[in-house]
Amino acid sequence: MSETKFTLDYQRREIPSKARNAGLVFTALGLLIVVISYIVNPERTAFNSIIGSSFLLSIGLLSLFLIALEYLAGAVWSVVFRRITEFLSTVIFVVPILAIPFLLNINSVFHWTHTDTVAKDAILSHKSPYLNTTFFFARLTFMFLIWWLFYFIFTRNSKKQDSTFDQALTKRNARFGAVFMPLFAVTITIAAIDWLMSLEPHWFSTIFGVYYFSGSLLAALAATTFAAVRMADLDLFGIKIKSDHYYSLGALMFAFTNFWAYIAFSQFMLIWYANLPEETFWFMNRWEGSWKYITLGLIVFRFIVPYILILSQPSKKDPKRLKLAAIWILFTHYYDLYWLVMPNYSKSGIAFSWYELGYPLLCIGILLLVFTMRAKGNNLLPVGDPKLKRSIDFHL
Numbered sequence: 001m002s003e004t005k006f007t008l009d010y011q012r013r014e015i016p017s018k019a020r021n022a023g024l025v026f027t028a029l030g031l032l033i034v035v036i037s038y039i040v041n042p043e044r045t046a047f048n049s050i051i052g053s054s055f056l057l058s059i060g061l062l063s064l065f066l067i068a069l070e071y072l073a074g075a076v077w078s079v080v081f082r083r084i085t086e087f088l089s090t091v092i093f094v095v096p097i098l099a100i101p102f103l104l105n106i107n108s109v110f111h112w113t114h115t116d117t118v119a120k121d122a123i124l125s126h127k128s129p130y131l132n133t134t135f136f137f138a139r140l141t142f143m144f145l146i147w148w149l150f151y152f153i154f155t156r157n158s159k160k161q162d163s164t165f166d167q168a169l170t171k172r173n174a175r176f177g178a179v180f181m182p183l184f185a186v187t188i189t190i191a192a193i194d195w196l197m198s199l200e201p202h203w204f205s206t207i208f209g210v211y212y213f214s215g216s217l218l219a220a221l222a223a224t225t226f227a228a229v230r231m232a233d234l235d236l237f238g239i240k241i242k243s244d245h246y247y248s249l250g251a252l253m254f255a256f257t258n259f260w261a262y263i264a265f266s267q268f269m270l271i272w273y274a275n276l277p278e279e280t281f282w283f284m285n286r287w288e289g290s291w292k293y294i295t296l297g298l299i300v301f302r303f304i305v306p307y308i309l310i311l312s313q314p315s316k317k318d319p320k321r322l323k324l325a326a327i328w329i330l331f332t333h334y335y336d337l338y339w340l341v342m343p344n345y346s347k348s349g350i351a352f353s354w355y356e357l358g359y360p361l362l363c364i365g366i367l368l369l370v371f372t373m374r375a376k377g378n379n380l381l382p383v384g385d386p387k388l389k390r391s392i393d394f395h396l
Contacts, residue, residue, distance in 0.1 A: 010383045013236045015375045023368030030362030037355045038101055043108045044355050047345040049101035050109065051337045052359030054195055055219070056366065058212075058333065060092035061147060061191075062220030065184055067154050068177035071170065077248050079391035080237065082382050084227045086155050087374040088220070092147050094366055098359070106133065109344070112201045123202050123278075131201055136194060143187045150180045161384035170386060188213055196337075199344040203282040207267045214260040215336055221256060222329035225249045227371065229319045229326070236380055243317040244396045250316030253306070253325060261303045286339065289349035294339050302332040334360060 038045040063085040070078050070085075107113045111124070112131040118124040124131070153176050157169040189209030197208045205211075228249065232241040271279045286295045309325040310316055342351050382388060 010379065010381060011238055012379050013238055015231075015236060015372050016234065019368055020372040023365045023372060025365070026361050027365030027369055030358050030360070030365055033354065033358030034101070034362060037358055041355060042101065042105055044345060044351070045358075046102040046105040046109050047341055048356055048359045049099060050195055050199070051334065051341050052363055053095050053099040053102070054212075054337050054341075055334050055359075055363055056091050056098060057095045057191065058216035058219045059223050059367065060089050060095060061184075061188060062213075062216045063089035063224065064092065064147065064151055064154070064180075065217070066220060066224070068150070068173075068180045068184070071154070071174040072177035072181065074174070074387075076387050076390045077245060077394040079385050079387045080239070080241070080245065080381060081224060081228050081249075082158070082385070083375075083378070083380050084224050084231070085220075086158060087371045087378075088223055088227070088367070089151055089155075090370050090374050091366060092144070092151065094370065096144060098362070098366075106136075110198060110201070112198060127201060131198060139190055139194060143191060146183055146187055150176065150183075158382055158385075159378065161382065162379050163384065165384040165386075167386045169384075188216070196340050199341060200282055200285075202278060204279050205267060205271070205282075207263060207270075211260075211263050211267055214256060214263045215333055218253065218256040218260055218329055219333040221249065221253050222326040222333070223367070225253060225322050226326035226330070229323045231380065232319065238381070239392050242394065244394055246319060246322055247313070247316045247396065248394075250310050250322050250325070253322075253329065254310045254316065257303065257306045257310075257329070261307075264303075285343050285347060288347065291343055291349060294335075294350060298332075298336060298339055301328075302336055306332070334363075 034045065034048075037048070066078075066085045067082065067089060069075070070082060102109055110131075111117060112127065113133055118128050129135075154173055157173050160166070161169045192209045192212035196212065197203065197205065228241065229246070231237060268283065271283060285291070306325055306329050309321060309328065315321045315325075338356075345351055385391075
């Protein structure tokens with residue numbers, strides 16, 4: 001009863017309009033660059049579209065995963081941040097729009113779409129029952145319908161609980177979370193293979209889905225952490241966010257920084273040790289010309305820098321340090337996707353110009369716009385959740 005009484009005392013607060021205005025500016029500028037780049041060079045824009053779409057999908061889909069995981073695990077500490085992940089997960093509705101350039105130019109980016117080439121290639125012929133345009137779009141449609149369905153289920157029950165305080169809704173979402181998890185594991189692997197791995201359809205890697213998952217979860221945690229720290233700075237929660245909350249976010253970012261590095265090294269080490277030409281060429285392409293600097297930079301920027309930033313216990317409790325680490329992780333996740341995608345467009349060396357600026361700006365703008373639009377008129381805390389009081393009083 002005390003928890004219910006507490007939730008009734010909550011006063012909803014609005015996110016400042018400057019966040020929405022910044023989102024409008026970034027979105028408009030990014031969209032302008034994308035449109036111009038598509039007119040000038042549609043193929044290059046298509047590759048950038050894969051990067052931008054995969055980046056937003058990372059944050060949206062893995063935020064949905066965090067929602068399901070919280071319900072399924074019965075986690076307490078993260079309840080105060082659940083509205084953040086709910087708002088961020090909304091971007092999965094925007095991803096298909098960002099993917100339009102590469103979907104319209106699918107023949108320019110995916111070799112396996114050319115039937116004459118497939119007919120002459122034994123490997124591609126063997127993979128053709130899976131890698132064909134009809135099945136590709138069927139999988140794409142199925143995946144997004146699944147993700148959208150569970151988004152509506154989780155968020156509808158969560159919002160309904162704000163007014164009904166029905167504890168059964170929490171149990172209901174936990175059951176749906178158990179159904180979502182295996183579907184999530186399958187669909188995120190399919191998305192990673194279809195959008196990223198199949199850019200080089202001759203390559204083999206059984207761990208690539210986990211690689212994309214690890215980087216994507218790290219990006220979703222970083223986006224959640226940045227939003228949480230910023231909202232706490234502006235006192236938008238209406239409660240005090242404790243150092244133990246910050247430590248939990250920092251510890252997760254640190255853990256998955258290490259997990260990403262472990263998966264990345266495992267993928268490289270196993271391929272290097274086996275020394276099979278049909279596997280090693282993928283890494284060799286990323287060691288040709290100026291691409292080797294991007295590859296070396298990935299080790300430094302993606303792993304070493306964030307590792308040092310949030311290694312110590314005090315750094316995991318420091319909001320300023322966490323905010324810096326979150327921004328850096330989001331930047332390096334985009335960097336990682338660039339490393340995965342662009343060598344397929346420019347094999348001789350780094351391809352970076354004004355063409356590559358449109359989608360990063362557009363992604364920032366969309367995240368800000370979607371977040372502020374979803375936050376408008378909604379509680380920033382799940383006030384009807386029976387675990388909210390314990391979440392606010394959380395101690396390690």
